[in-house]
Amino acid sequence: xxxxxxxxxxxxxxxxxxxxxxxxxxxxxxxxxxxxxxxxxxxxxxxxxxxxxxxxxxxxxxxxxxxxxxxxxxxxxxxxxxxxxxxxxxxxxxxxxxxxxxxxxxxxxxxxxxxxxxxxxxxxxxxxxxxxxxxxxxxxxxxxxxxxxxxxxxxxxxxxxxxxxxxxxxxxxxxxxxxxxxxxxxxxxxxxxxxxxxxxxxxxxxxxxxxxxxxxxxxxxxxxxxxxxxxxxxxxxxxxxxxxxxxxxxxxxxxxxxxxxxxxxxxxxxxxxxxxxxxxxxxxxxxxxxxxxxxxxxxxxxxxxxxxxxxxxxxxxxxxxxxxxxxxx
Amino acid sequence: xxxxxxxxxxxxxxxxxxxxxxxxxxxxxxxxxxxxxxxxxxxxxxxxxxxxxxxxxxxxxxxxxxxxxxxxxxxxxxxxxxxxxxxxxxxxxxxxxxxxxxxxxxxxxxxxxxxxxxxxxxxxxxxxxxxxxxxxxxxxxxxxxxxxxxxxxxxxxxxxxxxxxxxxxxxxxxxxxxxxxxxxxxxxxxxxxxxxxxxxxxxxxxxxxxxxxxxxxxxxxxxxxxxxxxxxxxxxxxxxxxxxxxxxxxxxxxxxxxxxxxxxxxxxxxxxxxxxxxxxxxxxxxxxxxxxxxxxxxxxxxxxxxxxxxxxxxxxxxxxxxxxxxxxx
Numbered sequence: 103x104x105x106x107x108x109x110x111x112x113x114x115x116x117x118x119x120x121x122x123x124x125x126x127x128x129x130x131x132x133x134x135x136x137x138x139x140x141x142x143x144x145x146x147x148x149x150x151x152x153x154x155x156x157x158x159x160x161x162x163x164x165x166x167x168x169x170x171x172x173x174x175x176x177x178x179x180x181x182x183x184x185x186x187x188x189x190x191x192x193x194x195x196x197x198x199x200x201x202x203x204x205x206x207x208x209x210x211x212x213x214x215x216x217x218x219x220x221x222x223x224x225x226x227x228x229x230x231x232x233x234x235x236x237x238x239x240x241x242x243x244x245x246x247x248x249x250x251x252x253x254x255x256x257x258x259x260x261x262x263x264x265x266x267x268x269x270x271x272x273x274x275x276x277x278x279x280x281x282x283x284x285x286x287x288x289x290x291x292x293x294x295x296x297x298x299x300x301x302x303x304x305x306x307x308x309x310x311x312x313x314x315x316x317x318x319x320x321x322x323x324x325x326x327x328x329x330x331x332x333x334x335x336x337x338x339x340x341x342x343x344x345x346x347x348x349x350x351x352x353x354x355x356x357x358x359x360x361x362x363x364x365x366x367x368x369x370x371x372x373x374x375x376x377x378x379x380x381x382x383x384x385x386x387x388x389x390x391x392x393x394x395x396x397x398x399x400x401x402x403x404x405x406x407x408x409x410x411x412x413x414x415x416x417x418x419x420x421x422x423x424x425x426x427x428x429x430x431x
Numbered sequence: 432x433x434x435x436x437x438x439x440x441x442x443x444x445x446x447x448x449x450x451x452x453x454x455x456x457x458x459x460x461x462x463x464x465x466x467x468x469x470x471x472x473x474x475x476x477x478x479x480x481x482x483x484x485x486x487x488x489x490x491x492x493x494x495x496x497x498x499x500x501x502x503x504x505x506x507x508x509x510x511x512x513x514x515x516x517x518x519x520x521x522x523x524x525x526x527x528x529x530x531x532x533x534x535x536x537x538x539x540x541x542x543x544x545x546x547x548x549x550x551x552x553x554x555x556x557x558x559x560x561x562x563x564x565x566x567x568x569x570x571x572x573x574x575x576x577x578x579x580x581x582x583x584x585x586x587x588x589x590x591x592x593x594x595x596x597x598x599x600x601x602x603x604x605x606x607x608x609x610x611x612x613x614x615x616x617x618x619x620x621x622x623x624x625x626x627x628x629x630x631x632x633x634x635x636x637x638x639x640x641x642x643x644x645x646x647x648x649x650x651x652x653x654x655x656x657x658x659x660x661x662x663x664x665x666x667x668x669x670x671x672x673x674x675x676x677x678x679x680x681x682x683x684x685x686x687x688x689x690x691x692x693x694x695x696x697x698x699x700x701x702x703x704x705x706x707x708x709x710x711x712x713x714x715x716x717x718x719x720x721x722x723x724x725x726x727x728x729x730x731x732x733x734x735x736x737x738x739x740x741x742x743x744x745x746x747x748x749x750x751x752x753x754x755x756x757x758x759x760x
Contacts, residue, residue: 150694322689336706341692354687360651361683363670363701365479370699372692377665 104129106167107196107411112152116349116419121152122168122412133201134181137174139408140189142196142429143221144415145170146320149348167195171226173210173217174200184209191220198408198431215393222255222426223393223400224386226375230342231259231318232385234373235267238340239316243268246310248329249290251320253280253401255426256342258288259389260318262398265289269316272309274325276421283424287399302328313337321346323354330362337368349419401425433458435496436525436740441481445678445748450481451497451741462530463510466503468737469518471525471758472550473744474499475649478677496524500555502539502546503529513538520549527737527760544722551584551755552722552729553715555704559671560588560647561714563702564596567669568645572597575639577658578619580649582609582730584755585671587617588718589647591727594618598645601638603654605750612753616728631657642666650675652683659691666697678748730754 103126110123130136148170151162162168172194176184181204184190192207194200210220222228235241247264251257252273261284264271273284273293281293292309299305306314306328313334319326322344333339347354359370392398403423405414408431418427432455439452459465477499480491491497501523505513510533513519521536523529539549551557564570576593580586581602590613593600602613602622610622621638628634635643635657642663648655651673662668676683688699721727732752734743737760747756 319689322687326689341689344687344689344693347687347690354690355684356687358651358655358673358676358683358685359688359699360648360655360670360673360701361676363699364673364703365701367701367703367706369701370688370692372689372694372696372698374693374696377696 103127104197104199105408106198107408108165108167109152109162110164112154112164113149113349115351117149117152117412117416119412119416124409127197129199130197130201133203134179135176135184135202135204135207136178136199137190137194137202138177138199139172139174139194139197139431141173141218141221142408142411142431143171143225144411144418144427144429145226146343146345146348146418148415149419167197169193169195171221172196173220189217191225196411214390218402218404218426218428218430219393219400221428222402223259223398224389227255227426228259228389229378229382229385230373230375231256231263232389233375233378233381234318234340234342235260235263235316236381236385237378238369238371238373239318239338241267241269241316244270245315246270246272246312246334247316247318248272248274248306248310248314249318249320250274250325251343251345252284252290252293253424254320255400255423257318257320258284258401258425259398261290262288262392266392266397270310270312272306274321280424283401287401296325303331306332316340318342319344323347323356327357330357330359333362333366333368335366335368337366339368339370341370341372345419402428404428404430406430432456433526433528434737435527436737437494437496438481438491439493441483441493442478442678444680446478446481446741446745448741448745453738456526458528459526459530462532463508464505464513464531464533464536465507465528466519466523466531467506467528468501468503468523468526468760470502470547470550471737471740471760472500472554473740473747473756473758474555475672475674475677475747477744478748496526498522498524500550502549518546520554525740543719547731547733547755547757547759548722548729550757551731552588552727553718556584556755557588557718558707558711558714559702559704560585560592561718562704562707562710563647563669563671564589564592564645565710565714566707567698567700567702568647568667570596570598570645573599574644575599575601575641575663576645576647577601577603577635577639577643578647578649579603579625579654580672580674581613581619581622582753583649584729584752586647586649587613587730587754588727590619591617591721595721595726599639599641601635603650609753612730616730625654632660635661645669647671648673652676652685656686659686659688662691662695662697664695664697666695668697668699670699670701674748731757733757733759735759
């Protein structure tokens with residue numbers, strides 16, 4: 103039998119397992135490809151797509167399967183470009199097996215990197231880190247780069263690229279173990295455990311004595327507020343994620359940024375990796391080169407079992423992952 | 432006798448005349464030029480420079496004269512580049528007469544445009560409008576440009592440049608007269624009187640049926656919040672001024688923008704015209720050309736009398752000016 107995971111209810115605040123349902127379904131046969139799921143990517147941005155239909159890009163529908171980036175194996179193909187045994191990556195439904203047209207799938211090479219890497223450092227997370235820094239961050243040697251969610255999938259790549267570019271890199275994460283880890287494994291210069299820090303504004307000031315030139319923000323909220331008090335002239339703030347406010351039930355409020363932005367001629371810009379599809383191939387080549395030469399490392403938290411997918415997604419909001427969170431099916 | 436105007440106290444909230452003092456002083460003689468003040472520019476951004484010394488760029492000192500852009504006449508010169516009877520524009524002290532080194536003064540031609548225009552449309556206000564649109568706004572034909580403070584010195588130029596570039600231009604101002612005026616004199620397509628509008632978010636949605644592509648913000652605060660609810664994908668928000676919060680005594684708070692910025696891949700960027708000195712000459716040439724060909728019009732509110740300068744500055748915060756506020760000495 104085949105299985106799928108549907109969105110049962112729109113989560114009110116933090117998602118719970120009751121918002122999802124695992125259903126038994128028939129094997130799908132009406133496509134040109136038959137795909138068997140190997141790895142499922144669970145990502146914080148999926149929370150946004152669980153909101154009201156009108157309010158978000160490509161919202162999920164109640165009663166329909168969730169989709170995200172998956173790595174699948176081709177079990178059968180009527181298409182000349184795909185053969186049985188090939189591996190592909192693409193936006194696919196949370197199903198153990200699915201039929202597919204072959205459109206918007208990309209073949210991947212498991213000899214170049216492990217299959218799971220194509221959902222992380224060579225997938226949307228690596229692309230997000232690389233392209234947001236290219237398009238908005240515009241890092242200059244000697245600048246200070248501050249990264250929140252620094253031990254996460256995107257943040258850990260951001261920090262390593264910062265070091266490749268010759269910046270001072272400071273990471274914010276939620277445990278002393280994570281702070282130690284990002285310094286030892288990823289080469290961050292230093293870090294701040296926001297859970298044990300009373301005054302973030304002061305901590306950032308101490309760890310970034312020359313001020314913050316680029317802030318790569320994965321969390322939003324109060325850490326963003328504290329950072330704004332420490333930015334330099336012409337600072338660039340990349341609004342890549344706002345995990346701290348995704349589960350808010352009321353409109354989150356905070357200090358207004360416009361006065362500081364004016365005073366510092368600073369920039370805050372939202373980044374969605376999907377806006378930059380034309381740049382993916384070039385970015386993946388650069389990331390793969392750095393990966394091969396050992397300049398980039400990565401973490402994965404791999405949960406085993408298709409039925410654990412909702413739980414793995416929910417655990418993202420408690421920071422239970424180290425690096426990219428994946429489900430192995 | 433000569434006179435100067437000093438900052439007596441840092442204003443707590445809205446500035447009052449008691450924060451300034453007019454003092455009798457000697458004629459200044461120890462410079463290469465002797466300058467007689469003709470026009471004084473009063474601008475909202477000066478409010479920022481009246482704050483605590485550390486918190487703002489070039490803060491004013493208590494007991495010392497204010498400075499802003501002035502047009503002066505050369506009364507005597509020891510310099511080859513300046514002759515008696517020349518007119519100059521530059522950052523000068525609020526004094527009826529002052530000695531000067533000649534550094535950072537620009538000679539102006541009163542036959543090309545009236546002297547007062549060099550403090551407005553051919554001065555920092557025109558430069559601010561033009562360069563902020565060039566550097567951040569990047570207007571495309573057919574886009575919708577929303578402008579707050581639309582009847583003000585900067586806003587009215589912004590709107591006219593929007594029309595030159597083929598945009599739909601919507602202005603926000605504080606009276607029906609101002610709205611009528613920006614449509615009739617400056618060619619805005621339509622406008623919103625924020626003082627009589629209960630629901631700004633809805634009003635913006637109605638007046639900008641295709642959404643807002645570029646928002647030129649002179650006011651900050653709740654009008655910015657309402658605009659953020661109406662921005663299009665890839666919108667550009669120019670944070671040029673925040674007059675609505677300049678007089679706040681506590682940190683102003685509001686809805687957090689980071690979620691919307693991410694959803695719309697939108698950008699908010701602070702703009703300070705002084706960051707772009709290298710582009711002034713080219714911009715003034717373009718503005719002068721448009722002015723000559725009748726594509727640009729401007730308003731001035733000219734207050735007569737040196738001693739009225741503090742009052743003219745304070746009146747800016749009640750919107751008593753139409754266009755550029757100037758003092759004629």
